[in-house]
Amino acid sequence: MATNEGCKALYVGNLDSRVTDYMLYEIFSVVGQVDNVKIIMDRNYQHGGMNYGFVEFVDHLSAEQALLAMNGRKIFSSEIRVNWAVQGATQKEDTSNHFHIFVGDLSPEVDDSILSKAFGAFGTMSDARVMWDQNTGKSRGFGFVSFREKADAEQAISTMNGEWLGSRAIRCNWANQKAAGATGPSPAQSLSYESVLAQTPPHQTTVYIGNLPHGFQQHDLAPYFQPYGYVSDIRMQAERGFAFVTLDSHENAAHAIVALNGVDIGGRPARLSWGKDRAPGGGAGYGAGAYGYGSGLYPSTCRWSWS
Structure with missing residues (x-):
């Protein structure tokens, strides 16, 4: 598993649309000195209409304290989700410890946005992604959906397996067989x-x-x-x-x-x-x-x- 030692940036999800960069800065500055804040608008409904953002502190300790203090707090009646951010082409929540399900038999018109909307009702969905063929630019007919809580992943599998999405009935199962018997998230399981x-x-x-x-x-x-x-x-x-x-x-x-x-x-x-x-x-x-x-x-x- 990738270590978070030395990381200073946090992912903040489930943000009400009224939350601004300045507001988020003020809220997290209560815990420690904030170096940078950026909110990403959910214009394509990838996160159920809720925005998300990133808060970078001047040191790792402040970020760690903010993670412990702020996760689950409410802003405008919405319970925010705070997690370590991960490095990549674009910043995103670290989903490595989440529960991942495989979604197969996707019709060609199903993209990330459609997949996200279909599974967004199951509480703690953290990511939805269709796999694309890099040569043709077309869908490979399957994707993955991640959840923070195992119960939500289980409900998604039992509810959505065999349901129609687009022009096909989809197949849902655990992305990794070991996750099916897991009692808690761990890198070895998923x-x-x-x-x-x-x-x-x-x-x-x-x-x-x-x-x-x-x-x-x-x-x-x-x-x-x-x-x-x-x-x-x-x-x-x-x-x-x-x-x-x-x-x-x-x-x-x-x-x-x-x-x-x-x-x-x-x-x-x-x-x-x-x-x-x-x-x-x-x-x-x-x-x-x-x-x-x-x-x-x-x-x-x-x-x-x-x-």
């Missing part, structure tokens, strides 16, 4: 697609898979990965119980990690993380002597640039 995607550079398309059964071969492993994209290479270390699988895109590889981590393969829970690709134009390859693999989750540097 990986966030967003956090996995951000762990390595865009050129990275190789996945490490460990804890494979003895004697497992390429033809045994390939069917597990083929639903997530074109499998261009499989390098087996059968006697050591692991392999490296290369897919056609960074996004597809990330989806495979999220979907297959913990899945029973030959009676064993599979362990997935990023492998190591050769960087574009040369550079380090699979590591000295063998096929190296990353630790799976890298710390965020928590740097921010708001405009």
Whole structure:
């Protein structure tokens, strides 16, 4: 799991539309010295019509105290949600410890906004995202929805599975099988697609898979990965119980990690993380002597640039 040590920025969700940057600044300044505030308007109804924002403090301790003091407080009768923010192309709530469900059989017209509206009624929804083919720009027919509370995720699965969304009846299930029996959120139980995607550079398309059964071969492993994209290479270390699988895109590889981590393969829970690709134009390859693999989750540097 990415560590929050050193982070100074907080995500603040479920903000009433009347809350301004200045108002949010004044509220959080009660806890510590605020360096920057930005509110994002929910113009496309991605968050049920409620705005969200980011508050950056001058130090980590102040941010930590604000997280503990402000989460669940009411502003204009709306209970705000405060969490650590995560680094990325755009700032967003850290959903790595949330509960994630898979939504399949999506019709082509369903986008992030439609998916968000469909699942927004289930209380603590924190993110809704359709997976897109980067080459064609079309939907891949599935997506993921995240919830802060397991009960809301369970209700969403039981209520929405088989319901019509757009022109098709959708399928809903846990994004990771281990989440179904979880008693509380933890990184080992459910990986966030967003956090996995951000762990390595865009050129990275190789996945490490460990804890494979003895004697497992390429033809045994390939069917597990083929639903997530074109499998261009499989390098087996059968006697050591692991392999490296290369897919056609960074996004597809990330989806495979999220979907297959913990899945029973030959009676064993599979362990997935990023492998190591050769960087574009040369550079380090699979590591000295063998096929190296990353630790799976890298710390965020928590740097921010708001405009």
